[in-house]
Amino acid sequence: MNVTGHTRRPASIRDVATAAGVSYQTVSRVINGHPSVRPSTRERVLAAIEELGFRRNATALALASGRSRAVTVLTANTTHYGYASILQGIEEAARAASYAVGIGVLESAEDAAVTAEVQRAADAGGGIVVIAYDPAGVRALGAVPAGLPVVGVVETPASPPGGDRPWVWTDDREAAYQATSHLLSLGHETVHYVAIPSSTRRTSARTSGWRQALQEAGAPEPRPVQSSWGPAGGHAAGLKLARDESVTAILCGNDDLALGVLRALHESGRSVPGEVSVAGFDDAPHSAFLTPSLTTVRLDFTGLGRSAFALLHGVLEESAPVAPHPVSVPELVVRESSGPPPAGH
Amino acid sequence: MNVTGHTRRPASIRDVATAAGVSYQTVSRVINGHPSVRPSTRERVLAAIEELGFRRNATALALASGRSRAVTVLTANTTHYGYASILQGIEEAARAASYAVGIGVLESAEDAAVTAEVQRAADAGGGIVVIAYDPAGVRALGAVPAGLPVVGVVETPASPPGGDRPWVWTDDREAAYQATSHLLSLGHETVHYVAIPSSTRRTSARTSGWRQALQEAGAPEPRPVQSSWGPAGGHAAGLKLARDESVTAILCGNDDLALGVLRALHESGRSVPGEVSVAGFDDAPHSAFLTPSLTTVRLDFTGLGRSAFALLHGVLEESAPVAPHPVSVPELVVRESSGPPPAGH
DNA sequence: GCGCCTTGTGTGACCGGTCACATTCATGCG
DNA sequence: CGCATGAATGTGACCGGTCACACAAGGCGC
Numbered sequence: 001m002n003v004t005g006h007t008r009r010p011a012s013i014r015d016v017a018t019a020a021g022v023s024y025q026t027v028s029r030v031i032n033g034h035p036s037v038r039p040s041t042r043e044r045v046l047a048a049i050e051e052l053g054f055r056r057n058a059t060a061l062a063l064a065s066g067r068s069r070a071v072t073v074l075t076a077n078t079t080h081y082g083y084a085s086i087l088q089g090i091e092e093a094a095r096a097a098s099y100a101v102g103i104g105v106l107e108s109a110e111d112a113a114v115t116a117e118v119q120r121a122a123d124a125g126g127g128i129v130v131i132a133y134d135p136a137g138v139r140a141l142g143a144v145p146a147g148l149p150v151v152g153v154v155e156t157p158a159s160p161p162g163g164d165r166p167w168v169w170t171d172d173r174e175a176a177y178q179a180t181s182h183l184l185s186l187g188h189e190t191v192h193y194v195a196i197p198s199s200t201r202r203t204s205a206r207t208s209g210w211r212q213a214l215q216e217a218g219a220p221e222p223r224p225v226q227s228s229w230g231p232a233g234g235h236a237a238g239l240k241l242a243r244d245e246s247v248t249a250i251l252c253g254n255d256d257l258a259l260g261v262l263r264a265l266h267e268s269g270r271s272v273p274g275e276v277s278v279a280g281f282d283d284a285p286h287s288a289f290l291t292p293s294l295t296t297v298r299l300d301f302t303g304l305g306r307s308a309f310a311l312l313h314g315v316l317e318e319s320a321p322v323a324p325h326p327v328s329v330p331e332l333v334v335r336e337s338s339g340p341p342p343a344g345h
Numbered sequence: 346m347n348v349t350g351h352t353r354r355p356a357s358i359r360d361v362a363t364a365a366g367v368s369y370q371t372v373s374r375v376i377n378g379h380p381s382v383r384p385s386t387r388e389r390v391l392a393a394i395e396e397l398g399f400r401r402n403a404t405a406l407a408l409a410s411g412r413s414r415a416v417t418v419l420t421a422n423t424t425h426y427g428y429a430s431i432l433q434g435i436e437e438a439a440r441a442a443s444y445a446v447g448i449g450v451l452e453s454a455e456d457a458a459v460t461a462e463v464q465r466a467a468d469a470g471g472g473i474v475v476i477a478y479d480p481a482g483v484r485a486l487g488a489v490p491a492g493l494p495v496v497g498v499v500e501t502p503a504s505p506p507g508g509d510r511p512w513v514w515t516d517d518r519e520a521a522y523q524a525t526s527h528l529l530s531l532g533h534e535t536v537h538y539v540a541i542p543s544s545t546r547r548t549s550a551r552t553s554g555w556r557q558a559l560q561e562a563g564a565p566e567p568r569p570v571q572s573s574w575g576p577a578g579g580h581a582a583g584l585k586l587a588r589d590e591s592v593t594a595i596l597c598g599n600d601d602l603a604l605g606v607l608r609a610l611h612e613s614g615r616s617v618p619g620e621v622s623v624a625g626f627d628d629a630p631h632s633a634f635l636t637p638s639l640t641t642v643r644l645d646f647t648g649l650g651r652s653a654f655a656l657l658h659g660v661l662e663e664s665a666p667v668a669p670h671p672v673s674v675p676e677l678v679v680r681e682s683s684g685p686p687p688a689g690h
Numbered sequence: 691g692c693g694c695c696t697t698g699t700g701t702g703a704c705c706g707g708t709c710a711c712a713t714t715c716a717t718g719c720g
Numbered sequence: 721c722g723c724a725t726g727a728a729t730g731t732g733a734c735c736g737g738t739c740a741c742a743c744a745a746g747g748c749g750c
Contacts, residue, residue: 012706023730028708036727056470059413060706063404063735078436079429079630088423091450095462100469102447105436117440117659123403124445147448231634257633285424286601286631291610357736368700373738381697405736408705694748701742706750713730719723 020048070126089305109136156205175330176209196253234260242268273339292336349663356397356614415471434650454481501550520675521554541598579605587613637681
């Protein structure tokens with residue numbers, strides 16, 4: 001134990017070496033578990049390490065060895081429930097592997113800002129995880145220079161990506177399909193959709209899952225209402241839909257939108273689920289406690305984050321236990337906000 | 346522009362030096378803006394930098410200079426709205442100052458786990474910000490070795506801390522006071538309080554603000570209901586309070602708790618605000634869209650995060666523009682969930 | 691014409707590790 | 721007994737920057 005009150009410079013391997021009466025290289029061997037060190041020597045070194053409170057300097061390690069045991073997560077927002085959960089999952093897995101986690105927020109989707117942020121992440125060394133559900137994220141994923149270890153957390157890709165693309169996703173197309181089918185099975189003639197901003201393609205995975213369910217059921221296919229990410233967007237969309245008497249079921253791109261829609265329906269005097277059924281997406285923690293509680297599809301964001309890290313970890317270290325396709329399965333959660341359509345529909 | 350397709354090793358200052366026909370030290374002078382470099386030389390070096398796409402290696406910089414231009418944020422959770430907003434604020438300010446942001450999650454409040462996480466943060470070099478609203482955070486703040494640059498984001502301290510304590514806080518005592526006074530001014534005989542887990546002291550700042558308002562009004566002081574952080578805890582507490590007919594006003598430690606309380610009151614058949622008024626804390630984004638929309642106190646978490654970084658920045662670089670006491674002012678937001686008590690009370 | 695200060699530039703050591711190679715000594719085997 | 725082999729350890733260079741100092745050239749005062 002170092003009992004001197006001073007905040008002295010931390011001990012280096014050379015300090016340990018002199019204390020143990022060996023060369024610095026032997027110390028290096030001990031801390032790296034190299035086999036050919038005589039047990040008695042190892043013991044002496046370990047004692048010196050303990051006594052001096054030695055801790056290996058991460059910066060020096062990174063500089064000398066090239067590997068930095070760090071991940072930088074690039075995201076458009078830390079506040080959004082889904083994003084925050086993914087981040088939490090990444091951090092959890094990274095911590096278990098003793099990796100450091102960095103974070104960069106893509107404040108604007110503007111090209112210059114995004115590439116600047118990607119550069120910073122690249123400079124930090126280590127791997128990169130990009131949360132690419134929105135335009136900023138997609139742009140960032142595209143801006144990562146080739147050759148850098150990167151994993152994207154993306155929407156369900158249109159076509160199964162070629163084998164070893166370093167992407168993870170939840171099956172949100174399937175999720176949208178399930179939610180839509182659920183509403184249809186209750187007897188609704190069709191289901192309207194309030195969409196989150198699509199990442200890049202005209203139709204997002206969620207949109208196409210919804211569409212597929214409608215088509216299979218032979219239901220009419222209303223135009224999706226483009227909205228934003230937050231409850232305010234859902235509110236605006238909801239007011240519009242509320243004016244249309246024929247609307248009896250609404251699927252929302254996420255739970256925040258659904259919240260806004262519920263509010264708009266309430267303000268418009270349309271009861272849920274009596275006159276209109278509403279379903280959300282994500283199963284945010286508050287959704288179960290709304291009045292009416294929200295029917296939604298639960299996605300395992302934390303698990304998604306863990307998978308993303310696992311994939312990156314495999315890329316960074318050849319010990320690659322890269323699970324082939326870490327797709328987690330969405331789960332429909334039926335609550336109060338969905339029910340049969342009113343009689344006469 | 347480097348047009349070779351290869352992902353070659355990035356250029357170092359020595360590469361730039363040879364390309365420009367100067368010594369590496371001159372390159373270092375140029376990138377650091379040292380004055381005594383002949384303009385013509387500077388120009389040549391800058392051209393070489395541009396041509397080779399040189400970017401200064403952050404790791405080497407950190408190792409050589411000791412300063413690492415990085416902050417690690419320690420938090421118990423990334424998902425919670427308040428915490429996530431603080432993080433976002435820190436990141437924003439850090440990015441503006443070209444600092445890197447790291448994150449560590451304190452998964453358990455257990456001593457060993459917390460100190461391990463603090464160690465990791467310390468090893469990363471740079472500064473540390475600890476979000477210390479909960480037991481895990483408080484413990485982490487305490488576990489940071491003396492001499493390390495650290496800033497705590499804390500509850501309103503019981504006594505004004507001695508001058509230059511590196512802490513930031515929002516005035517949540519004042520906020521609780523405001524919310525409670527608001528409810529009393531509507532005519533409620535008293536206000537019940539559903540508390541978030543206190544960080545460490547018996548009574549949190551929020552609790553004491555609430556208590557102060559009651560005392561000043563000469564209102565009876567019911568025992569606060571201890572709860573958790575999430576809506577589930579609020580729900581449980583709400584069910585309990587709903588059974589007591591005399592309860593007409595409830596203040597909740599945060600908006601998530603309030604959500605649970607609203608739900609519990611609904612399930613118990615007590616109308617809001619007709620029979621019971623409810624107020625929350627934080628003004629989370631969804632609170633405005635609940636039915637009824639939630640009366641709450643808005644706290645500027647993002648600004649709090651920015652202040653935390655500014656303070657840390659001041660500690661790390663002697664250029665210290667350390668704003669004396671970055672306390673932001675809470676703002677009461679009155680919405681539908683609060684109103685006068687029912688007649689007869 | 692000499693010394694002195696200032697400006698511009700280069701050299702060597704260092705931060706704290708790792709890596710490639712050299713060296714020493716004990717063993718096994720023909 | 722001589723030599724190849726392998727275990728245990730040490731030496732020097734290197735990663736990519738910074739820092740302290742040395743040194744050359746030019747301007748100025750006297």
